[in-house]
Amino acid sequence: MVDNDIVFQISNINAWYGEKHVLKDISMRIKQRKVTALIGPSGCGKSTFLRCLNRMNDFIHNFRLEGRILYKAQDLYSPETDPIEVRRTIGMVFQRPNPFPKSIYNNIAYGLQIFGIKDRAKLDAIVEDSLRKAALWDEVKDNLGQNGLALSGGQQQRLCIARAIAVNPEVILFDEPCSALDPVATAKIEDLIMELKNEYTVVIVTHNMQQAARVSDYTGFFMLGDLVEFDDTKKIFTTPANKLTEDYITGRFG
């Protein structure tokens, strides 16, 4: 391992849901503290791929994976690897905002409490810090006891981001985070992601090409389970090497 910039080394990943072959021989290298976007038409496997990176596919009964995913030289799928630790380090924000039916404060404190942090002062500090980083603090600071579900869609999603940040991950995975939000909320989250990459490695799945072009440093184009092309975002969107990529970008299909 020479290049210290690479955090994810993904080699020849194949995945199945039962008999269905959903990821076909994917290989990729993801760089630290950069935003990597994964684009492609619906059902092409990008979300499945994303969920391989934090072992969230473990919860699907008939899911099977072959190949190797290394995070900083550690094998994610080795039998000795504890998936709990993996998910602490590699966090996730989902497509539909899913705050817990608890107060804003407890939404964020939960991740800390399950790891044994009980000291009230410490919790207060981390809650505030996470909400600031998620650009939500000013809007909710006077009412942290409010139920998370009472917030607007965009605010809920930022709460979910704050929740993910609170447990101090190194990577944040975003699975189509704006698809359920209006354009104003979407813009706020995109700005947030550009901020976050200063501290975290970001991988974002999106079906919105313009979003990928705006926000990311690197882009991977998926189609029908294959990784068709992976390169600098600028290059993908101006001079793609593959005809399929070009067709997708220019809107010929998808």
Place this chain on the structure above:
Amino acid sequence: MKSFLDRRSRQRIFERGIHAALLLCASLSIFTTIGIILALFFETFEFFKEVSIIEFLTDTQWTPLFVDKHFGILSLVAGTFIVSFIAMCVAIPLGILCAIYLSEYSSPRFREVVKPVLEVLAGIPTVVYGYFALLFVTPLLKSFIPGLSGFNALSPGIVMGIMILPMVSSMSEDAMHAVPSSLREGAYALGATRFQVATKVVVPAALSGIMSSFVLAVSRAVGETMIVTIAAGQQPRFSLNPLVPIETITAYIVQVSLGDTPAGTIEHKTIFAAGMTLFIFTLALNLISNWLKERFREEYR
């Protein structure tokens, strides 16, 4: 960076412990079934060491507590049968009519009010029904059936039928509800009346589900204890006359339990043999009911 191999071993042991405890809770149900089978089987086995199974199945007299002992289960079976039969004659027609009315005719408001009230019928303790059968229904019936004796099969049968009615009505209604409305709409569009739609389209379509409810109701009737113990009598009789005292399998078990028959005697073992018979009946009925329900579910995946 934290290594992925950091294992908080105390937490992992705790998680394993919880998993085991929960598994134990879930397996208790298996132990219960095994327990039932063992408890029944063991004593029944002992019973059949002393009584021949032929006698048990063919003798028409059941007199284990008398000096002249006969061990023919047929009398108790006859008693169980006649009461359950009467109950079904009440519950099935009324139940299915009620289900049709609630499903095809009534307004949602009416259903909202009536259904919970019918559910109350299902929640009343059976001793209460026993009281009502003995002290209200029997005297009432006596006034126009002069030959009716104080303990009989008719009165508890009727009362049991009403008790079971909500079960038939509710399950049948669920089955009819599951029939796609497109089937109904097609028939209405052809000018059919609600009666025709109900009887020629909906009920036939929901038939397996409806029959499943019938079979389950029979199983409930067969296993019912207190109504018959209070109102049907304690005279095992190989007869289908509903106007005289009889005894059901369940009532017999209660009778012996209340007495001072010492444990370990053949008389005491009879309750397990009777219980085993009852268990086999209800198990068979439940399995048939399940099979019918599965068939119904397959038709309307």
Place this chain on the structure above:
Amino acid sequence: MNRLAYNKLVDRFFKLAALAATIVGLVFLFTLVWDIAHDGAGRISWSFLTSFPSRRPERAGILSALVGTIWIMGLTAVFAFPIGVGAGVYLEEYTKKKNWITRLIEINIANLAGVPSIIYGLLGLGIFVRALSLERSLLTGALTLTLLILPIIIISTREALKAVPFSIREASYALGATRWQTTYRQVLPVALPGILTGTILALSRAIGETAPLITIGALTYIAFLPESVFDPFTVLPIQIFNWVSRPQKGFAVNAAAAIIVLLFLTLILNSIAIYLRHRFQRRIRW
């Protein structure tokens, strides 16, 4: 009469018949309630509630039966709630659905729900009274009733857990929570009202059970109060049964009065369950 008019007539007639069938059940219910109230309401008094049974109907009361009922309900709840909820949690949260063990347990529970209650009595007799030598005690009664209502609690627990959206679990796991942390801290609090409702309904069924308790040897004439879980006991339904079986009219009146008390207790339990269901259905808006 032409075909169309005939059909309409049949329809009208049938509608009436079906309505009548529906009304029959209601009429029966009201008659029953009226009859019992009429027979027994006058008998209810403080002395009735606080006297022991007696050979003289005017002096007999339900104290031992009432206390026994409360004891047995409490004990049964203590056993049945954790085991039932635990089993429900296991089947919903801890298993991969297609597992053969899970299927076996599920089928088993469905079958147990249909076993007549007197069979549970025989089970209690064979295992608790004899094999474990617990005699005809409150403990035996409670354990027997626990086994009886366990399938109900398990099934309603599973329903309540199924209603919790998967997204909550997903969010919790993604933060690095373990299965138990997720279940205990996120899922159960949301499912709790439904679970409680199911448990209370199961208990309201248990409160009226007579046959299994008679079979394990609960006595019909108890003139003392139990002081420990190993003591013999009686319950309201058995007291009612005992009085109904006596020929004297005075005892029939007592039985009716005791029924009113029993129905009142059942009503309270059911009302609590319904209240819980309503109250918490409003709170969470997804």
